[in-house]
Amino acid sequence: MKTVAVLGGGIGGLAASFYLCKNPQVAKVIVLESSSRFGGWLWSLRRSDGAVFELGPRGIRPAGAVGTNTLNMVEDLGLEGDILPVSYNHVASKNRYLYVNGQLHKLPSGISGILKTVPPFSRPLLFSLLTEILVKKGREEDESIHSFVSRRLGKELADLAMDSVCRGVFAGDCKKLSVRSCFPWLYMAEQQRGSLTLGFLLGSGSAPVIVPGHLAQRAKREAWAQWSLKRGVETLPESIAEFLQQSGKVELHRDAAVRQIIPTTSGWKVHVEDGVISADHIMSALPAKALSCILPPSCQGLVQQLQDISTVTVAVASLEYEGSILPVTGFGHLVPSWEDPGLLGIVYDSVPFPQHNRQTGQTTRLTVMMGGAWFQNVFGAPQAVSADSLLARATEAVRCHLGHCVAPSWSNVALHRDCIPQYHLGHFQRVDTMRAFIKNNNLLLSLIGSAYDGVSVNDVIFSGRTAVAELLGSGV
Ligand SMILES: Cc1cc2nc3c(=O)[nH]c(=O)nc-3n(C[C@H](O)[C@H](O)[C@H](O)COP(=O)(O)OP(=O)(O)OC[C@H]3O[C@@H](n4cnc5c(N)ncnc54)[C@H](O)[C@@H]3O)c2cc1C
Numbered sequence: 001m002k003t004v005a006v007l008g009g010g011i012g013g014l015a016a017s018f019y020l021c022k023n024p025q026v027a028k029v030i031v032l033e034s035s036s037r038f039g040g041w042l043w044s045l046r047r048s049d050g051a052v053f054e055l056g057p058r059g060i061r062p063a064g065a066v067g068t069n070t071l072n073m074v075e076d077l078g079l080e081g082d083i084l085p086v087s088y089n090h091v092a093s094k095n096r097y098l099y100v101n102g103q104l105h106k107l108p109s110g111i112s113g114i115l116k117t118v119p120p121f122s123r124p125l126l127f128s129l130l131t132e133i134l135v136k137k138g139r140e141e142d143e144s145i146h147s148f149v150s151r152r153l154g155k156e157l158a159d160l161a162m163d164s165v166c167r168g169v170f171a172g173d174c175k176k177l178s179v180r181s182c183f184p185w186l187y188m189a190e191q192q193r194g195s196l197t198l199g200f201l202l203g204s205g206s207a208p209v210i211v212p213g214h215l216a217q218r219a220k221r222e223a224w225a226q227w228s229l230k231r232g233v234e235t236l237p238e239s240i241a242e243f244l245q246q247s248g249k250v251e252l253h254r255d256a257a258v259r260q261i262i263p264t265t266s267g268w269k270v271h272v273e274d275g276v277i278s279a280d281h282i283m284s285a286l287p288a289k290a291l292s293c294i295l296p297p298s299c300q301g302l303v304q305q306l307q308d309i310s311t312v313t314v315a316v317a318s319l320e321y322e323g324s325i326l327p328v329t330g331f332g333h334l335v336p337s338w339e340d341p342g343l344l345g346i347v348y349d350s351v352p353f354p355q356h357n358r359q360t361g362q363t364t365r366l367t368v369m370m371g372g373a374w375f376q377n378v379f380g381a382p383q384a385v386s387a388d389s390l391l392a393r394a395t396e397a398v399r400c401h402l403g404h405c406v407a408p409s410w411s412n413v414a415l416h417r418d419c420i421p422q423y424h425l426g427h428f429q430r431v432d433t434m435r436a437f438i439k440n441n442n443l444l445l446s447l448i449g450s451a452y453d454g455v456s457v458n459d460v461i462f463s464g465r466t467a468v469a470e471l472l473g474s475g476v
């Protein structure tokens, strides 16, 4: 019977513990989290008047195997009654904007959208998609997202669309991010079908098969594009923690920073501030740098690779306005890096999730996100930036982009240091090298969380499930 130490109580560590806990081969799970709360970046600021402001993820996509897997977990936790779905027909799914040349532009959607020229683009999307079929397959093992999309679909789509999408998923620079690691389905479509258009039409890659439960079937039937929970997405880690607590098999430790881990002949010694814990196996759901700092010198090969995975800092300004202030309606808008490097975009939170508005009176909730890969250049060192200057920058963006000059009635600024890993060129090799090091040195260690195999909440939960299946050799 195994004792497994799970390092990190973000959604990755909690998801791994959830799957471990359900497996009869596991006797005990010890979760060690350095901060005073579980959930990591899943963080919902709840006000006493009922308003909810998401400081991290705000909507989770149900699509694909990883989306189905998360919904199965949500159903298992009994959270079905708390779900807030947003369907593909909802205005928040249909209307997404780019802020280009000082104006908001609705992105093309539906068949008619790809047939005509829609500004800021200079030709119909269909033209780029058809000519793409004739483009030769790339020969590089990896390529930046910008280079890949320029080569296949043209520089305009790379500069406008992909530049913005990378800021809205990785807060990152598409000229540095790896297409193979950030968008594996794009890479696979070219590899297997020789074209993104054909890959999209005919399918490519081999997705794992996850049997959908009732909730995932409902999501498909009702065509959900994304979902949240009544009291915010933080309800998910809270419910997992409650489930783990009730299992009787799991010890949950907050304020328990792991200082060092040392391999022994049969497992590990895990050093925390006030003692040492023995474990047969470690699942690390820590940020890559945090893991690199606690490994012993004998793991130098692993330490260097972990340190090479960089991260970026994002400032999140949550703003509440009285009344309905938006000139357009939709999910929000993204800003390409050449338009304004420091301002990533604005999410119109009250459009997809009006249920999170204050219960009395009409309000508009917005989130302005700033920094990312451009943080240092635009704002300077994160530790020296004041919340007031970030708030001023955020309200200025609302004035400039949305034409609303009145100050917000409530605001909150959060600085998320090193919150999102950057899968730069060669990331897949780094991850392969690390896993080979672990295998060759017989280390009883699994690497999970956003640093390796995908940054979305779904990917991170799935990484926990995969690690447990690999450890215990069975379905979970
Ligand atoms: C602003 C923002 C918006 C996002 N939006 C979306 C979105 O819309 N959709 C989506 O799918 N994803 C989104 N994401 C991404 C997603 O939220 C993250 O990738 C995911 O939550 C990462 O989970 P994790 O468990 O891997 O890491 P983390 O949440 O970073 O958890 C790691 C944990 O380890 C702990 N820790 C660190 N060092 C130690 C130590 N020495 N000992 C013990 N514990 C330690 C930390 O305190 C933390 O709790 C967003 C992220 C951010 C920051």
Ligand SMILES: C=CC1=C(C)c2cc3[nH]c(cc4nc(cc5[nH]c(cc1n2)c(C)c5CCC(=O)O)C(CCC(=O)O)=C4C)c(C)c3C=C
Binding pocket: 061, 096, 167, 168, 169, 170, 171, 225, 314, 331, 332, 333, 334, 344, 345, 346, 347, 368, 369, 372, 419, 420, 455, 456, 457, 458
């Ligand atoms: C720190 C990372 C992120 C920032 C900054 C961010 C800002 C931001 N995002 C949107 C719009 C969308 N984001 C979507 C999904 C999504 N966003 C992030 C991270 C950040 N977003 C992640 C990790 C994901 C999950 C991606 C996945 O594969 O599931 C979506 C949904 C995507 C879709 O349905 O196609 C939208 C839309 C804006 C406007 C914004 C503003 C700065």
